[in-house]
Amino acid sequence: xxxxxxxxxxxxxxxxxxxxxxxxxxxIIIGISSVITITSxxxxxxxxxxKQFETLEGGYMVLMLNWRNTxxxxxxxxxxxxxxxxxxxxxxPGYIRYIELMNLGNNSSTTKVGRTEATLTLYGAGxxxxxxxxxxxIIHGRMINQSDVDAARENIVIDVKAARQLFNKENAVGATLxxxxxxxEKDLTVVGVYETPPSIFSGLMVETSYTCYVPISLLLGSxxxxxxxxxxxxxxxxxxxxxxAFLSYITKVKNKPDDFYMYQSADEQISQVNTVLGTLSIxxxxxxxxxxxxxxxxxxxxxxxxxxxxxxxxxIRKSLGARTKDILTQxxxxxxILSSIGGIIGMALxxxxxxxxxxxxxxxxxxxxxxxxxxxIFSAGVGMFFGIFPARKAxxxxxxxxxxxx
Amino acid sequence: MKPDLTEIIKLQNLDKTYRxxxxxxxxxxxxxxxxxxxxxxxxxxxxxxxxxTLMNILGCLDRPTGGDYYLEGIDIxxxxxxxxxxxxxxxxxxxxxxxxxxPRTSAFKNVELPMIYGKIPARERKERSVALLESVGLGxxxxxxxxELSGGxxxxxxxxxxxxxxxxxxxxxxxxxxxxxxxSVEIMEIFTKLNRxxxxxxxxxxxxxxxxKCTDRTITFKDxxxxxDLRRKEAV
Ligand SMILES: Nc1ncnc2c1ncn2[C@@H]1O[C@H](COP(=O)(O)OP(=O)(O)O)[C@@H](O)[C@H]1O
Ligand SMILES: [Mg+2]
Numbered sequence: 001x002x003x004x005x006x007x008x009x010x011x012x013x014x015x016x017x018x019x020x021x022x023x024x025x026x027x028i029i030i031g032i033s034s035v036i037t038i039t040s041x042x043x044x045x046x047x048x049x050x051k052q053f054e055t056l057e058g059g060y061m062v063l064m065l066n067w068r069n070t071x072x073x074x075x076x077x078x079x080x081x082x083x084x085x086x087x088x089x090x091x092x093p094g095y096i097r098y099i100e101l102m103n104l105g106n107n108s109s110t111t112k113v114g115r116t117e118a119t120l121t122l123y124g125a126g127x128x129x130x131x132x133x134x135x136x137x138i139i140h141g142r143m144i145n146q147s148d149v150d151a152a153r154e155n156i157v158i159d160v161k162a163a164r165q166l167f168n169k170e171n172a173v174g175a176t177l178x179x180x181x182x183x184x185e186k187d188l189t190v191v192g193v194y195e196t197p198p199s200i201f202s203g204l205m206v207e208t209s210y211t212c213y214v215p216i217s218l219l220l221g222s223x224x225x226x227x228x229x230x231x232x233x234x235x236x237x238x239x240x241x242x243x244x245a246f247l248s249y250i251t252k253v254k255n256k257p258d259d260f261y262m263y264q265s266a267d268e269q270i271s272q273v274n275t276v277l278g279t280l281s282i283x284x285x286x287x288x289x290x291x292x293x294x295x296x297x298x299x300x301x302x303x304x305x306x307x308x309x310x311x312x313x314x315x316i317r318k319s320l321g322a323r324t325k326d327i328l329t330q331x332x333x334x335x336x337i338l339s340s341i342g343g344i345i346g347m348a349l350x351x352x353x354x355x356x357x358x359x360x361x362x363x364x365x366x367x368x369x370x371x372x373x374x375x376x377i378f379s380a381g382v383g384m385f386f387g388i389f390p391a392r393k394a395x396x397x398x399x400x401x402x403x404x405x406x
Numbered sequence: 407m408k409p410d411l412t413e414i415i416k417l418q419n420l421d422k423t424y425r426x427x428x429x430x431x432x433x434x435x436x437x438x439x440x441x442x443x444x445x446x447x448x449x450x451x452x453x454x455x456x457x458x459t460l461m462n463i464l465g466c467l468d469r470p471t472g473g474d475y476y477l478e479g480i481d482i483x484x485x486x487x488x489x490x491x492x493x494x495x496x497x498x499x500x501x502x503x504x505x506x507x508x509p510r511t512s513a514f515k516n517v518e519l520p521m522i523y524g525k526i527p528a529r530e531r532k533e534r535s536v537a538l539l540e541s542v543g544l545g546x547x548x549x550x551x552x553x554e555l556s557g558g559x560x561x562x563x564x565x566x567x568x569x570x571x572x573x574x575x576x577x578x579x580x581x582x583x584x585x586x587x588x589x590s591v592e593i594m595e596i597f598t599k600l601n602r603x604x605x606x607x608x609x610x611x612x613x614x615x616x617x618x619k620c621t622d623r624t625i626t627f628k629d630x631x632x633x634x635d636l637r638r639k640e641a642v
Contacts, residue, residue, distance in 0.1 A: 319494060322491060400462055
């Protein structure tokens with residue numbers, strides 16, 4: 001029998017029992033929608049994490065004091081110094097592309113130009129830091145360079161938004177910016193203005209201060225100490241292997257027990273997220289499998305009911321010339337369509353839920369077109385698998401007995 | 407066996423025994439009947455005498471348990487179930503006492519159905535369904551569902567459906583059994599016309615002598631045996 005006729009027939013049958021069809025689809029709807037919701041959220045989370053590190057060059061890592069294992073610290077003996085940075089640089093020349101102490105912590109400073117006040121977050125940069133963090137795009141002047149770092153020059157690179165607010169213009173190169181430095185006021189010279197390309201976070205964060213870059217040597221001083229060393233390692237080699245090597249070397253140099261220091265790397269964070277998402281997909285797979293199994297059994301059940309109810313109809317069809325195959329396909333297609341409609345509703349529901357969930361974070365949902373295709377094929381497959389038994393039962397009915405059925 | 411070109415149906419020593427567990431019923435016993443092309447035959451007999459059993463076998467819905475049935479020279483024994491489906495689709499038009507229209511399916515769709523199984527293109531199906539429904543006087547009832555039609559109208563849809571693939575044999579098992587006398591007359595007129603004007607072989611099961619009178623030949627059953635086979639011309 002013609003395929004199209006079977007589809008029309010199936011839709012008529014499904015429409016004739018709307019409520020029952022809907023309840024039957026519910027299992028599939030719940031199964032598919034939960035899978036779609038969680039995969040969409042997972043994919044979006046993954047995209048978000050990847051995007052966060054997207055502007056950073058590869059091999060990004062931070063060596064740090066392991067605060068968990070440290071009850072009290074000796075500022076000079078335990079924290080990293082410029083000598084430690086030099087030692088690492090000399091020990092791993094081919095691997096380290098950028099290395100500086102890193103000033104994490106409160107470095108906000110207020111500045112006042114004329115009557116306009118602004119809060120700046122000062123970030124200590126090494127030479128050409130913008131080559132490693134692509135979110136810093138110099139639009140006027142230049143970035144902090146090697147001689148700024150070597151001589152600890154009182155120069156600063158400011159956010160274009162700060163330039164607009166403080167100087168009423170974008171090109172503020174050459175302007176003087178009085179800035180409080182550990183209680184001491186310094187007149188910094190603006191040598192560059194940068195802007196940040198818009199990102200998924202731009203809408204998310206309410207900015208109360210402007211990030212500005214000053215030479216790290218200026219910020220920490222020649223005798224400065226920090227709990228963090230920022231490194232961009234070689235991209236060609238495994239970042240984790242390099243990080244381990246740097247860590248064990250510095251632990252030895254500082255003559256500390258294992259676990260006194262630790263590292264965090266971008267790659268490791270990405271892989272951690274992926275591991276979590278991987279675990280999630282296994283759990284999810286189990287949920288999906290169970291709900292689809294339940295949904296499939298529901299379909300089988302209702303198809304068996306339908307075959308029994310329509311025994312006489314099957315007899316009539318056979319008397320009119322329907323072959324075994326015709327009846328089989330009729331019921332199989334009905335089960336597949338029932339299940340596919342459930343799948344499509346589930347997909348729509350899942351995507352809406354994911355969209356709703358993600359919009360709370362101001363993040364767009366990543367919808368993979370492949371998911372749509374797979375969902376439809378998969379749910380049709382579930383319908384086929386669980387529909388085959390009832391369909392065979394229908395197809396094998398004896399025409400005489402079927403016609404006599406009351 | 408060489409088929410006789412005038413014979414459409416040939417039954418030789420046909421037996422049918424129903425078995426349900428230990429109980430067995432001999433519904434047909436050593437039946438020998440030959441029916442020619444274009445005959446109009448009435449099958450009569452008391453309830454339980456085996457008429458429906460015979461019709462089901464003639465219509466290839468059921469198989470005999472003994473003896474031979476040749477339909478247009480074809481030995482039914484040798485055909486598979488799907489081949490019998492094809493024979494039913496192409497050669498046989500059924501009309502049942504209880505109409506047997508497919509519920510919640512329009513008159514038009516019901517008539518179209520045998521042509522769908524016969525793989526006739528949609529356009530031709532449509533034309534033929536329309537023509538058939540018009541020919542049984544239901545030109546204004548295409549989209550009516552079976553439950554929106556009277557008994558007589560339902561039976562006319564069933565006849566239109568039976569004629570969909572231009573079968574050679576029309577098998578009607580008590581077609582007027584559920585109808586009032588006015589509708590019965592209308593239905594019998596249609597069968598008579600089909601036989602007289604279109605040359606269809608029509609076999610009709612009935613209890614009523616009035617209806618049997620419309621036919622050329624009456625075969626009477628009793629307890630599964632043929633007890634009388636009368637041609638009207640001979641009778642007159
Ligand atoms: N499926 C069946 N199983 C067992 N016995 C049957 C079955 N169908 C018919 N019979 C028996 O066969 C005999 C003939 O039945 P049937 O052909 O229906 O008679 P009629 O149509 O002349 O009233 C009856 O005794 C009936 O009870
Ligand atoms: Mg009967």
